[in-house]
Amino acid sequence: NAGVMQNPRHLVRRRGQEARLRCSPMKGHSHVYWYRQLPEEGLKFMVYLQKENIIDESGMPKERFSAEFPKEGPSILRIQQVVRGDSAAYFCASSPPQGMGSPLHFGNGTRLTVT
Amino acid sequence: DQQVKQNSPSLSVQEGRISILNCDYTNSMFDYFLWYKKYPAEGPTFLISISSIKDKNEDGRFTVFLNKSAKHLSLHIVPSQPGDSAVYFCAASVGGSQGNLIFGKGTKLSVKP
Numbered sequence: 001n002a003g004v005m006q007n008p009r010h011l012v013r014r015r016g017q018e019a020r021l022r023c024s025p026m027k028g029h030s031h032v033y034w035y036r037q038l039p040e041e042g043l044k045f046m047v048y049l050q051k052e053n054i055i056d057e058s059g060m061p062k063e064r065f066s067a068e069f070p071k072e073g074p075s076i077l078r079i080q081q082v083v084r085g086d087s088a089a090y091f092c093a094s095s096p097p098q099g100m101g102s103p104l105h106f107g108n109g110t111r112l113t114v115t
Numbered sequence: 116d117q118q119v120k121q122n123s124p125s126l127s128v129q130e131g132r133i134s135i136l137n138c139d140y141t142n143s144m145f146d147y148f149l150w151y152k153k154y155p156a157e158g159p160t161f162l163i164s165i166s167s168i169k170d171k172n173e174d175g176r177f178t179v180f181l182n183k184s185a186k187h188l189s190l191h192i193v194p195s196q197p198g199d200s201a202v203y204f205c206a207a208s209v210g211g212s213q214g215n216l217i218f219g220k221g222t223k224l225s226v227k228p
Binding site for chain 1: 119151157158159161214216218219220221
């Protein structure tokens with residue numbers, strides 16, 4: 001998992017607050033993906049971004065969730081007005097430009113707890 | 116509707132023996148399959164993958180077998196080592212895209228010394 005940096009590792013928010021999760025991809029990787037893992041579940045795709053572009057957001061909830069990957073700086077997953085059901089592990093992954101044989105490299109995740 | 120299923124939540128194997136982890140899928144459009152390994156409090160680590168044009172891929176102690184007619188793949192680890200104890204996730208994608216991976220729920224492997 002070395003290379004994809006996520007912070008914070010743990011985040012506690014009260015219902016109604018905002019959560020911001022950050023992800024810096026591996027060096028040389030221009031593609032970032034966000035996944036969410038609920039307890040006892042597999043990872044679920046949320047969004048795929050390149051610099052300044054959202055390529056696929058088919059897994060993003062329609063409300064309260066947004067993601068960006070600016071020209072400079074890390075990718076940000078933002079959750080507004082958090083609810084208890086948002087408690088989960090959020091994993092970021094990166095890859096070089098897509099093609100067969102370029103598996104995703106994941107970070108160690110941010111564990112969000114909503115109280 | 117689960118498109119990728121790992122029906123065994125857990126598996127226990129003796130050190131030195133073979134571990135076989137299974138995965139079934141329902142979407143015939145999947146053309147790329149991956150196995151990831153995950154330790155507690157860490158992110159998934161890529162292990163091995165296979166394209167749908169192949170039926171076997173081998174990397175050291177790890178071999179993945181794909182049976183397209185049965186929509187089934189398996190991961191063989193031989194010989195198993197205590198350090199292999201982790202949760203193993205099967206994942207699949209369409210069009211060779213690694214971005215939108217569909218994951219199974221995982222199988223927890225315990226390798227006993």
